Amino acid sequence: MRFDQRHLLGIEPLRPDEITTLLDLAERYVTLSRARDKHANALAGLTQINMFFENSTRTQSSFELAGKRLGADVMNMSMQASSIKKGETLIDTALTLNAMHPDLLVVRHPHSGAVDLLAQKVNCAVINAGDGRHEHPTQALLDALTIRRAKGRLHRLNIAICGDIAHSRVARSNLLLLHKMENRIRLVGPSTLMPSGIADFGAEVYDNMEKGLKDVDVVMMLRLQKERMDGGFIPSEREYYHRWGLDAEKLAHAKPDAIVMHPGPMNRGVEIDGTIADDINRSVIQEQVEMGVAVRMAAMDLLARNLRARPTELAV
Numbered sequence: 001m002r003f004d005q006r007h008l009l010g011i012e013p014l015r016p017d018e019i020t021t022l023l024d025l026a027e028r029y030v031t032l033s034r035a036r037d038k039h040a041n042a043l044a045g046l047t048q049i050n051m052f053f054e055n056s057t058r059t060q061s062s063f064e065l066a067g068k069r070l071g072a073d074v075m076n077m078s079m080q081a082s083s084i085k086k087g088e089t090l091i092d093t094a095l096t097l098n099a100m101h102p103d104l105l106v107v108r109h110p111h112s113g114a115v116d117l118l119a120q121k122v123n124c125a126v127i128n129a130g131d132g133r134h135e136h137p138t139q140a141l142l143d144a145l146t147i148r149r150a151k152g153r154l155h156r157l158n159i160a161i162c163g164d165i166a167h168s169r170v171a172r173s174n175l176l177l178l179h180k181m182e183n184r185i186r187l188v189g190p191s192t193l194m195p196s197g198i199a200d201f202g203a204e205v206y207d208n209m210e211k212g213l214k215d216v217d218v219v220m221m222l223r224l225q226k227e228r229m230d231g232g233f234i235p236s237e238r239e240y241y242h243r244w245g246l247d248a249e250k251l252a253h254a255k256p257d258a259i260v261m262h263p264g265p266m267n268r269g270v271e272i273d274g275t276i277a278d279d280i281n282r283s284v285i286q287e288q289v290e291m292g293v294a295v296r297m298a299a300m301d302l303l304a305r306n307l308r309a310r311p312t313e314l315a316v
């Protein structure tokens with residue numbers, strides 16, 4: 001089992017066996033995170049800097065906790081308050097931080113491609129924590145781990161990704177990952193929220209929830225990314241909920257044991273009915289958050305092994 005990446009910038013460059021290696025290691029960190037003593041030393045002596053240029057609750061706290069559980073020195077840069085506000089460019093900020101010798105840089109940025117650019121300028125390992133509408137690899141990996149645990153496998157499943165596909169880096173990374181692992185993917189949502197050229201991704205496209213959810217194993221809902229819209233994409237939130245919001249009636253078209261997912265933050269009553277989100281028999285939303293910490297521990301552990309040029313063979 002190998003993991004040959006220097007950075008984690010997206011799902012696109014990963015091989016299926018690297019995805020499996022990462023998920024298998026994450027399983028061990030699920031066990032560690034459930035224990036009373038949650039400490040391991042995979043990142044001992046290393047410095048991790050979290051740079052979030054966009055708001056985040058769960059992703060940032062999850063990366064912070066993951067680093068601390070593995071013994072890294074973790075620093076959170078508040079980019080709202082930093083020199084960026086004074087006009088310093090992304091590259092200048094990166095070079096300044098680089099001079100402090102971080103080993104792991106975790107970056108979220110509103111512009112697609114910004115994290116890749118930054119990775120070319122620094123000496124450490126860079127993890128993309130979401131760049132514009134491009135990729136959010138650790139979200140797709142935590143979703144994959146959640147699905148694998150709930151369904152017992154991560155291949156030959158029927159998975160519906162629903163809602164605002166066009167603006168969603170979560171949809172893009174999930175589509176890439178689930179496709180690599182040989183699942184059947186359906187994209188369900190209004191045509192105004194479907195990216196152009198989507199057919200090239202090898203997914204089936206539906207503009208009707210009842211048909212799109214028919215017999216699926218997994219229903220993945222997405223947040224309406226209003227901050228990335230400039231008007232005219234949806235008629236009204238009420239109308240959107242009526243046609244595209246997940247309620248019991250629409251969910252009844254999926255398999256009886258289908259799981260419901262949402263990356264958060266949720267707009268209850270817009271893309272999902274609150275009762276379904278809270279239904280512990282159907283919803284795995286809390287488990288997604290739990291898997292997030294474990295997957296980020298695994299990702300940083302594997303990148304750190306490569307940084308130290310230690311052998312990446314894993315005795316799982």
Ligand code: NCD
Pocket residue numbers: 058059130136139169170222223225263264265
């Ligand atoms: C997602 C994100 O920021 O891309 N949230 C997350 O990381 N949990 C999804 C979203 O904002 O809708």
